[in-house]
Amino acid sequence: MLAAISFRSTMSRSAARVASQRTAALGQHMMSTSAPSEPTVLFESNSSVRTYLLNRPSKLNALDDSMLSLLRPKIEEWSKSDLCGTIVGRGNGRAFCAGGDVASVVKNAADPATLPQATAYFKREFEMDFILAALKKPYVAIMDGLTMGGGVGLAANAQFRIATEKTVFAMPETKIGYCPDVGGSFFLSRLDGQLGTYLALTSDTLSGRAVFEHGLATHYIPSRRIPMLLARLAELEDPHPSLIDRIIEDLSSEREPSEPPAPFTGAKRVALDHAFRHNTVEPIINDLEIFAEHEDSSISTWASETLKMLEMRSPTSLKVALEAIRRGKKLSLLQALEMELKIATAFCRGASPDFFKGVETVIVKKSKERPEWSPATLREVTPSIVSNFFDPKSPYLKEAPTLSLPEELTSGTISNPLKYALPTEEEIGSVVTGSHASGGGLGLRFEELLTRFAELRPGKMGVKEKIIDVVQRRCELTDNADGNRVWLKWKHQPS
Numbered sequence: 487m488l489a490a491i492s493f494r495s496t497m498s499r500s501a502a503r504v505a506s507q508r509t510a511a512l513g514q515h516m517m518s519t520s521a522p523s524e525p526t527v528l529f530e531s532n533s534s535v536r537t538y539l540l541n542r543p544s545k546l547n548a549l550d551d552s553m554l555s556l557l558r559p560k561i562e563e564w565s566k567s568d569l570c571g572t573i574v575g576r577g578n579g580r581a582f583c584a585g586g587d588v589a590s591v592v593k594n595a596a597d598p599a600t601l602p603q604a605t606a607y608f609k610r611e612f613e614m615d616f617i618l619a620a621l622k623k624p625y626v627a628i629m630d631g632l633t634m635g636g637g638v639g640l641a642a643n644a645q646f647r648i649a650t651e652k653t654v655f656a657m658p659e660t661k662i663g664y665c666p667d668v669g670g671s672f673f674l675s676r677l678d679g680q681l682g683t684y685l686a687l688t689s690d691t692l693s694g695r696a697v698f699e700h701g702l703a704t705h706y707i708p709s710r711r712i713p714m715l716l717a718r719l720a721e722l723e724d725p726h727p728s729l730i731d732r733i734i735e736d737l738s739s740e741r742e743p744s745e746p747p748a749p750f751t752g753a754k755r756v757a758l759d760h761a762f763r764h765n766t767v768e769p770i771i772n773d774l775e776i777f778a779e780h781e782d783s784s785i786s787t788w789a790s791e792t793l794k795m796l797e798m799r800s801p802t803s804l805k806v807a808l809e810a811i812r813r814g815k816k817l818s819l820l821q822a823l824e825m826e827l828k829i830a831t832a833f834c835r836g837a838s839p840d841f842f843k844g845v846e847t848v849i850v851k852k853s854k855e856r857p858e859w860s861p862a863t864l865r866e867v868t869p870s871i872v873s874n875f876f877d878p879k880s881p882y883l884k885e886a887p888t889l890s891l892p893e894e895l896t897s898g899t900i901s902n903p904l905k906y907a908l909p910t911e912e913e914i915g916s917v918v919t920g921s922h923a924s925g926g927g928l929g930l931r932f933e934e935l936l937t938r939f940a941e942l943r944p945g946k947m948g949v950k951e952k953i954i955d956v957v958q959r960r961c962e963l964t965d966n967a968d969g970n971r972v973w974l975k976w977k978h979q980p981s
Contacts, residue, residue: 527556528578533720534571536564543579549636550587554610558617562892565621571725574716575618575627575640580652582629583637586611588662592845595834608667608830609887611636612823615668619643619819619903620895624727626719626734629653629697630709639668642702643819643903645727646734649703650712651694658689662848663800663840663857665807665829665875671814672822673903677701678911679979680762681750686807687762687770688795692749695741699748699948704907705734706948731906738947751955757785759979761792765812767804767864771796798856800840801864805872813876819900824889829875831886837874908952909939911960917942918961918976930974932957 528539538557540547564570577583586607595604618625618640627641628648634656641647649655657666657674666674666686674682681700684690698706707715718733719725750758757780761773774796777789796804810829814822833841840859847857861867874880904910916922917938918930924942935957936950943949962975 525556526550526553527560529560532716534569534722534725535574535716535720536567536570536572537574537576537716540575540577540581540583543577543581545587546581546584546632547577547579547637548585548587549583549611549640550590551607551610554607554614558610558614561614561617561621565617565623570623571722572624572626572719572730573621574719575625575644577628577631577637579631581632581637582627582653583634583640584632585635585637585658586668588664588845589849591834592842596842601834604834605827605831605885605887608827608834609889611639612668612827613889613891615639615643616820616823616889616891617895619669620898620900622898624725624730626730628712628715629655629703630712633697634658636668638670642669642673643900645901645903646705646730646906647703647903648712648715648734649694649697649706650709652709653697653703654691654693655697655702656689656691657685660687660799660803660807661689661844663803663838663842663844663859664833665803665810665826667826667830669819669823669826671810671826672817672819675811675815676904679755679759681758683762683808683811684750684758684792686811687767687799687804688792689799690792690795695745696748699908699952700750701904701907701910704903705738707734707737708739711737727901727906732945735945735947740947741951748955752784752958753782754784754788755955756959757789761789763979765808767801767808770808771864800838800844800857800859801861801867802838802840802859802871803844804864805867806838806875809872809876820889820891820896825876827889828883828886832875832880832882835882835885837880837882838871908946908948909943911956914939914953914956915960915976918974931972932974935974 524541526542528541530537530539538560540553542548542553561573564573591604591607594600624646625644626646626648627644629641630650631652632654633641634654635658638655638657657670659666670686674686676682678701692700692702695706697703715734715737719730722729757777761770761777764770771793774789774793777785778793780786780789806829810825813825817825840857843857843859847853847855874882913922917935930938936953939949939953957974960977962977963972964975965972
């Protein structure tokens with residue numbers, strides 16, 4: 487009897503254990519299959535600050551359709567809200583946003599049935615870029631990490647663009663047989679000299695403080711100070727842009743002795759501006775080949791490395807990108823985005839096979855080899871091929887979509903994205919020549935130039951270093967008859 491009771495007790499405990507395991511397994515299964523996944527964009531409110539957080543860290547916050555669908559209605563809601571004072575953009579993980587989801591775009595573009603989805607993606611992306619650029623609220627984009635391609639579009643025209651030591655900036659489109667977009671033809675064409683042309687064609691990267699010093703960020707602060715920045719912004723009752731600028735400037739840091747200098751200054755920068763001034767790619771290559779033999783090793787090394795980068799890029803992309811940059815210089819942001827949407831449509835509709843080949847080789851297969859571009863050489867990329875991306879009569883543009891934007895944004899003015907950045911080379915030149923909008927005359931000495939910009943950019947970190955670099959490259963010194971006073975004279979560059 488006791489044995490039977492013991493046996494039944496053991497069986498009961500065993501059955502209970504099995505039942506418990508089944509219940510636990512069922513619960514785990516239910517959690518894994520029915521629990522909602524975390525949204526790919528998170529939205530936060532803190533006092534008058536509204537923050538969007540790109541939340542796809544495993545994919546480096548690459549923009550996909552769902553993220554764009556979440557972003558737009560919330561940004562438009564904040565733009566109209568009286569409770570929203572400042573909008574902040576951030577990314578979760580080691581990227582702000584590493585680009586667009588081009589693998590999905592190419593997959594859709596390869597099938598006639600889903601081709602409209604590919605072009606619709608670019609339409610939604612470019613609309614989002616313009617809306618962020620045209621916001622009537624102060625917009626702070628924190629580029630704390632990888633900021634490339636589509637991620638640059640979210641930040642490039644913000645009033646406040648913050649770089650940190652973790653920032654890595656690039657427009658890598660020519661690597662994958664495509665062309666810089668998201669407004670790249672607008673903002674790259676407005677960088678000092680030919681730096682934007684260089685970045686567009688080579689897909690080269692800028693890192694850390696150089697992103698600020700070369701004009702792609704308005705401020706540089708250490709990453710560890712971002713929580714302090716967000717807290718200070720939340721304290722503002724009336725978030726006027728000038729107050730936001732002052733707060734960010736207060737958190738900026740001086741260059742450390744261990745930090746590398748900005749990569750494109752001095753003689754190397756003179757060579758870059760000279761080589762990339764041309765309106766066709768072939769003479770750029772010719773100038774680089776000459777510079778590769780230069781006696782200055784910094785110039786020859788840079789030219790040789792640049793030639794290697796360009797050799798890896800799609801010849802068609804190089805020519806289309808250069809044409810877009812030159813056209814974009816004369817366009818508004820909206821016009822530039824409309825042009826780029828047509829270019830994107832042409833790539834998706836097969837005006838060049840390089841977009842498909844580039845994404846397959848570089849993104850999908852992750853190969854380091856040069857993709858099999860077609861045409862394979864610059865010489866074979868004829869003007870008629872390039873015209874397929876721009877000519878309104880091009881068969882590849884017949885079904886190009888158009889941007890759909892709120893009228894209140896398209897009819898207004900866009901904030902100047904350079905207002906709170908370091909002075910541009912053009913602005914420095916206008917003060918030297920006496921044509922600056924704030925007035926002034928000819929005959930400035932170097933010390934007087936520094937004093938003038940201390941008044942124009944009070945408390946702005948990095949202004950002195952920027953002026954020194956520009957003066958060394960773009961100015962001559964002239965003195966009066968007795969040699970007691972030395973004036974700055976602006977040198978005009980060859981076109």
